[in-house]
Amino acid sequence: MKTRVAVIFGGVSVEHEVSVISALQAIHAMDTMKYEIIPIYISKNREWYSGEKLLEIENYKQLDQLLKEVDTVVLEQAADNQVVLKKKERGLFSKGIISTIDVVFPVVHGTNGEDGSLQGYLELLGLPYVGCDVASSAAGMDKVIMKQILRDSGVPIVDYRWFYASAWQENKEHIIQYADELAYPVIVKPANLGSSVGISKATNPEELEEAIDLAVSYSNKIIIEKMITNLTEVNCSVLGDYENVESSVCERVLMTDEILSYKDKYQSGGKTGDTKGMESVNRIIPADISEEATLKVKELAEKTFQLLNASGVSRIDFLLNDEGEIFVNEINTIPGSLSFYLWEPSGKNFQQLTDELIRLALKRERERQSIHFSIDSNLFSLHGKGSKGSKGK
Ligand SMILES: Nc1ncnc2c1ncn2[C@@H]1O[C@H](COP(=O)(O)OP(=O)(O)O)[C@@H](O)[C@H]1O
Ligand SMILES: [Mg+2]
Known part of the structure; x- marks a missing residue:
């Protein structure tokens, strides 16, 4: 049987549109022989939708029309410990189960998606999911917390x-x-x-x-x-979890202004609506920096990923000055286009990348189940011996 993968995207975030693009790119890359893909779109006003029509980017140009043609849905825990996607009708939950779900693939950038809130919801439902967990998502999203963690381990960051x-x-x-x-x-x-x-x-x-x-x-x-003047911006993607990581080739991103803007990032291909997501930024791959700098960036990227306890695929962004100093700027725990364009030249195509991400999600789930199981059984055995809860602490 195919693994049922719910790809969640959109969301209540300034990066809503970018998320739709990244998610559809990932969906179209996934192996349909292995996975049954269930798209779940979260609108800007927090309504959840599912349906075939969500799979085509063209349809989003007439969003009101699109949303009339798909179902409003909700995730619900069923009696047999499965989580099902159900149709929602007139404010009441119908009996119309659309599908059970094996694993969730969040592709929601920014607030309410990349910051741990969606991950927390999925934890409550008991659903395995791709990418960072609650704490690492939250730490990666808050630039202050992220810098505090990195500084604590001596990773170079700007003052x-x-x-x-x-x-x-x-x-x-x-x-x-x-x-x-x-x-x-x-x-x-x-x-x-x-x-x-x-x-x-x-x-x-x-x-x-x-x-x-x-x-x-x-x-x-x-x-x-x-502010770093004479700035060179270099990014590197890391894939893995707390045990094993690998880093991609590096890219150098080019900006038209002093600050790499939203426009540079997503609209550099021309008019709005033509946007292709992060891979359309003006970039040089591999980054045209020295081999020594490349190795340092890759090493720091892997270190940052593991210090923040990241999982799945992240992109770590660096600021380089003209004195050869390298600073970690930020981690993006759900990077634009999932950084697939950095993995292709690293020998992994987008389909292999999505496979690896789902494998990591299921690995984490197996590990968690064993942890929960052993804690439960210890408690039961203590109670069985007449222990009175916290008294024995
Ligand atoms: N300390 C800095 N010195 C120089 N430029 C910076 C610095 N911090 C950010 N920038 C510029 O601003 C852009 C956006 O900042 P960043 O911290 O990456 O925020 P975001 O999370 O919005 O991408 C960077 O890509 C870079 O061009
Ligand atoms: Mg950035």
Whole structure:
């Protein structure tokens, strides 16, 4: 029997559209001899949909029409411990089971998908899923937490300060001092978004104020970083889990502006709607940097992946300055286009990549089941001997 894989995409995030593109790319790459693919689209207003028509990118141009032609659905735990996808009708759950689900493949970028919230929901349902778990997703999404973990292990990162939006409203002077400490120019970022949304550069206190005002409109946690001038941006993808990892070839990404923008990332092919996802960014593969720098980037990428306890496929982004220094900028735990374009030249085609991701998800599930089982049996045996719960601690 085929493995039933529910690919979840869309979601409540500024990267909604990019997620649709990445997910459809992955779906079209997957081996239909092995997998029965069930697309689940989460709309911007949190409604879940499933249906054949979701498989074609063309259909998303008329989204209202598309959503009329597919079913609104819900995941539900059935009595026999299986999770089923059911039709939802007029606010009531119908008896119309669409399918059982063996494994979920989340391809939701950014908030509510890449940050651990979807992963937490899947954990509650007891469904195995591809990619990072709750903690590693959350740590990877929050630029401050990520940097704290990396700094703790001596991974090179750029100098930074962070604060809550409320602190900005209360004491602007104090926060402007942060930038003085770092020395201009600085970059201001919302701590937990993606796709360059809300990010800007500041070369003086006036620009800093503007940059922070913009960032606080997107997040309540803000980070100010020292800006690398004469910047080279290099990315490397890592595949694996806590036990085994491999890193891909590196890419150098080219920007049209000082900050690699949403436009550079997704619309560089021309007009909106023509977008092909992350693989359409202007890039050089393999990155035209020294062999020594390439090896260092790959080593740091693997280290970052394992320190954050990542799983599946991630892309780790680096900032290189003209003095040969290399800094980890961020990890993307559900990277655009799943970084397939970095794995192809590394000897793994997109289909093999999706196979490997599903294999890793099922491996983690097997490992978890054995952990749960042993804890349960210990508790039962303690109770059986007349133990009174916590008393024996
Ligand atoms: N410290 C920095 N110095 C110079 N440029 C930076 C720095 N941080 C970010 N950038 C630029 O801004 C872009 C977006 O920042 P990034 O941290 O990757 O946020 P996002 O999660 O939105 O992709 C980067 O790709 C890079 O072009
Ligand atoms: Mg980035």
